[in-house]
Every structure is written in C-alpha cells, then in structure tokens.
Amino acid sequence: MDKFKSNFSKLLKDFLSIRAVSVGEATYKTDLKNLHLFDEYFYEKKEGKSLFDHDSIIEWQLSLQKERGIDSKIHTVRLFLQYYSTVLNENVYVPNNKRHNHEFVPYIFSDEEFKKIIEFTDNYDKQKNFENSMILRLLYGSGLRINETLSLKMENFLIESGTLFLKDTKFKKERLVPMHSSLSSILESYCYRRNLIGKQDAYIFQAENKTGHVTRESVYSVFKKALKYSGIQLESKRQFERGPCFHSLRHVFTMKSCNKLEEQGLSIYDSIPYISFYLGHDSIFETEKYLNYGSEMFPLELQKFESQSSSLYPEAKDDI
16 A cells, blocks of 8 residues: 555555455455555646546446456546545546446335234244244344355354354354344244253254254245235346345345334434444445335335435436
8 A cells, every 4th residue: 555656645554454354355355456556646747736527437338448347447436535535525527437337226124014924934844943934034124245154153153142153154253243132032942942041052943854054045935925925026127137035135124224223313324334343344335235125115224314415425427
C-alpha cells in the first residue's frame, strides 16, 4: 500500500485497511491490484483536486475496454468512490456496476408461507425427530447458509450461550452466530432427542450411516414437498428471478433483522455493518443488495434504507 502515487493515496490506504479486516485474502489482493491501477491512471493524468467527476470516470472506464477483468475493476473502484464520497462529503460520479444487471432476484417468503412450510415438515418429520424442520428453522431464524447448517457439529453449538461457532465458512472466515433463546432451546431439545449431547465430533444432522451429515439433496426433496403443500410455485416468475430456495430464507432473515433493529432505534444504515458481520458477508455492500432484493415484500424497509443511504452513496445517473 506504500506505492500509491496520486494525491488521494491516503484515502486509498485507509480504504484498504478497512477491506483488510472485512474481506477474505483473495478479495483483498484483487482490490489492492485494481486500486493500484486506478491510482496509476490518475497519477499519470496529473488531475487536479476535483478528480472524480462524470467525464474523468467515464474516460477511465473507456481505458479499460481492452483489459481483462473489467467488471472486477469497476466493482472495486465503485466501492472506493462510495467510501471517498462518504469520508470527504463530496459528490462524485459512481460508475454503474454492470455485473449487477444480471443477478438473480430471490423469492421472499411471507410469514404465513413459512408457517405452512413448518407445519408440513413438522408432520412429515415425526419419525425422524424433526430433522428437516430443525434445519429450516435454523436457516430462517439465524440466516445460515445451507452448507453451514448441514456441516454443523456438536462442537459448533455452544449450548450455554445459545451460540453457534462457525469455522472455515465461505471466504475462509470464522464467526459467532448468537441465536434467539427460543431457537437455541429448540436446537438443544433436538440434540437431546438425538442423543448428541457430549458427542463433540458428531454432526448435528447426521446421515443414517452416522459417518457424515445429511445431504442437501435429501433436505431439498422434503422442502419441495413443503412448498407444494404451501401453494408456492417452484418456477421463476420473471427473467433473473430465482424461485423459492434455501437461500431465500437467508434474505428474509436479513430483512427482518434490519426491521427489528430499526424498531429498537438503530437506523437501517447503521445496522448493516452488524448484520453483514453476522451473516459472514464479504462486504457491507453484499448486505445492501439483500435489502434491495426485498423491495416487493418489504417496501417500507427499502424506502427507509434508500432515504438514509442515497446521500451517503450517490449513484450514477448515466449508464455507460
């Protein structure tokens, strides 16, 4: 980070210091490489203090046309410019991130739909000690990824504190996941019924042969039946819209968490860093996208978020 040459080098270093503790090593190295190129470009241009207006950023983007990894470079610079604008309270031109144009929009379950899903799985699972119901409750109530949930061992469940300790998750991160007391109590009861207490190396959701954990496919087969019972269509409704799936429950958890914190007096913008860390996201902007995705099911929350974030992260008005 000591090789930056432009007159905004200090802000680049400060931004990368934040990224160093909030993203994985591979992402950080990509950011560092991309920002070195960005720094070099403006250093060679010998621009004045007002660097990041519309024309200068468009010119920089055009200079990338023959390079590889254009989307990655734009994404990194976009994050930096948002940071730059916030710290200096200056209006800058934030380029459109093209890769967001084709991201899938998740299905957002309503409260009533999830109640029906649990109603079905509770009845279906009576002979299996409510295994699938417990998995879905964890996805919905703690925002875990499906692979994180299925990989849980008893050593990961800190019963006394009602916390999950996740190791080697996506982006090679470790994190603590505090659970609501009701969810922790249900999980503890499940473990007692399965005779898992004290068996630290045992998977919480054991396969029948007890040598591994249940598969994603086996849980999904039950989940599909629950969706049908609940009257939820599996097919996507619009282009780029993802149908109902396990990850949809993670999106619902994010929306509800923001809403709950806002009711307790913490603004949606201020709550995002906490939720991002809780979810194990690579950056707070991944969490921000979860809010935007929920616009149809949670319009009030989205309106609050946009009103608070628009001045902090000004968006580009012109597409490239």
